[in-house]
Amino acid sequence: MAADVLVIGAGVAGMKASLLLASSGRRVHLIENSSVIGGRLIRCEDIFPAMECATCMVSPMQQDVLRNDLINVVTLADILSIEGSIGDFRVRIRKQASCVDPVACIGCAECWNACPVEINNEFEENLSKRKAISVPCAGALPNVPWIDREHCLRWNGDENCSLCAEACVFAAVDYTEVDSEFEITVSDIILSTGYQPSPGDMIDKFQWGICTGVFTASEFERYYSSNGPTSGELITKDGRKPESAAIIVHAFGTGSHSSINTMYSLKFLHYLNEKLPDIRPIVFLDAEYEPVALEDRNHQKWLAAEADVVLCTQIPEVHTVGDSNNLSITCTTAEGSFQAEADLLVLGTSMQPSSGTSKFIKLLGIECSNDGFAAKPEPGLSSVITSVPGIYAAGCSGGPLDIASSVTEAAAAVGRVLSDTNRGGN
Ligand code: SF4
Ligand code: SF4
Incomplete structure (x- = not known):
């Protein structure tokens, strides 16, 4: 049997690559840092532009991955080291104990209904x-909880707490489980560690907080989602129904991937x-990128029908008006200055490398x-090749x-792995 393959990151690209490799008879180690698979897509309700149901797309894929014997x-895994080269990468992995x-x-x-500890939900x-x-x-897969030992009372001064174990009639909670380490040998590596949204520290200037x-883009995704904190009701963070709304499309600059x-x-x-x-939103769009946003005539018509579009020549400034619940948004346009008020504002994001992408670019020694x-030395020929033979970047890691393009790249990366095998690379 051909050698195993390592896929790092269980988002849509990583899951697709794993399924395709498995269907070719290859055994795959799909390593995921968090407790669930599905990546950023599981935080979304819909997929743009067709606004298809994200869960309907990702859930069957998650289940196929979890059920596949290959x-x-x-x-809850972390990669500690990677040594070797194409055909013989040796990878050391640490698996954090879930205690379930x-x-x-x-x-x-x-068990979680019984737990007395409440902390912010980063997801x-x-x-x-x-x-x-x-x-x-709700709906996370695998639908198995884990104990966060950083916050669990047993690891923080109250070793007698066992409320979750007592609540579990299936005796699934196991406080004695410990972290483990193991090593695998693989022929190829597919990096599918994705992106993270900006904005970092810059959100404060938009009166966030x-x-x-x-709302940041990520917050708004969750507020809209039927399994999110408001079950999909669009209200402000203090529970008010908005009366006016605006979107700043390039709130954090355009970056090199504005489309x-x-x-x-x-x-x-x-x-x-x-x-x-009942609300007609105002969309603040960077004038320089108007052609990108409006290149599709259907988008052009839709935007004009559904919103007032303001083409800005600078990133808008945002101030509070009166009490802090209302905002004044100002910008310059080709015609002069523009000002509008809104009590709901969504800050468009730009995609940046995820912490996993940055980490593995360094660990794997690939150029960025x-x-x-991850840099693509031959973007015209195959956009998944990196500077290191046997390591491919699929999805937003590149x-x-x-x-759709992430899925296409996953298939391209699998094609490369299989062709390495045929050439005797493993
Ligand atoms: S041991 Fe106690 S604090 Fe820890 S997870 Fe269980 S119920 Fe929560
Ligand atoms: S089976 Fe036990 S560990 Fe699993 S969710 Fe239910 S109570 Fe928690």
Whole structure:
């Protein structure tokens, strides 16, 4: 049998690559840092531009991955070292103990209902709370909780707490499980560690944290989602129904991939139109990138029909007006200055390399592009090749992509792995 393959990151590209490799008879180790598979897509309700149901697309794929005997899914995992070269990479992996037996657990929620510890839920952009034993959201797969030992009372001064174990009639909670390490040998590596949204520290200048109606793109995704903190109700963070709304498409600059970033931000206009049909939103668009946003005539018509579009020659400035619930948004345009008020503001994001992408670019010794993604030395020939033979970058690890292109790149990476095998690379 041909050698195993390592896929790092269980987002849509990593899952697709794993399934294709398995269908070719290759054994795959799919390594995921978090407790669930599905990547950023599982945080979304819909996929732009067709606004298809994200869960309907990703859930069957997650289940196929979890059921496939040739795919060894390792969640809560970290890669400690990678040595060797194409055909013989030796990879050392640490698996964090979940303290829950995935075979015995049925995901009934009794354990986290019993847990007294409440902490911010990072998966929900800290907009809701989670327990020290939890799954990130309803419908997460695998639907098996894990104990966060950083916050669990047993590891923080109250070793007698056993409320979750007492609540579990299936005896699935196991406090004695410890972290483990193991080594695998693989012929090739597919890096599918994805992106993370900006904005970092810059959100403060848009009154984020002061006005309860200011949302980052990631926050807004969760507020819109039916399994999110408000079950899909679009309200401000203090529970008010908005009366006016705006989107700043290039709030954090345009970056080098403005087309994807623009289209991603415009998805939020769909969200606003659907949930707040009485409001006509204002869309602040970078004038320089108007052709990108409006190159498709259907988008052009849709934008004009659904919103007031302001073409800015600078990133808009945002200030609070009166009480901190209202915002004044000002910018310059070719015709002069423009000002509008809104009590709900969505900040369009730009995609940056995820921490995993940055880490593995360094660990694997592959070259990176100016914007920090895995560099593609031969973009015209095959966009998945990196500077190191046997290591391929699929999906957003090589730069911002939409879902369809990420899936295409996953297939291209698998093609490369199989052709390495045929050439005797492993
Ligand atoms: S660990 Fe037990 S209580 Fe918790 S979800 Fe699993 S089966 Fe239910
Ligand atoms: S041991 Fe106690 S604090 Fe820790 S996860 Fe279980 S119920 Fe929560």
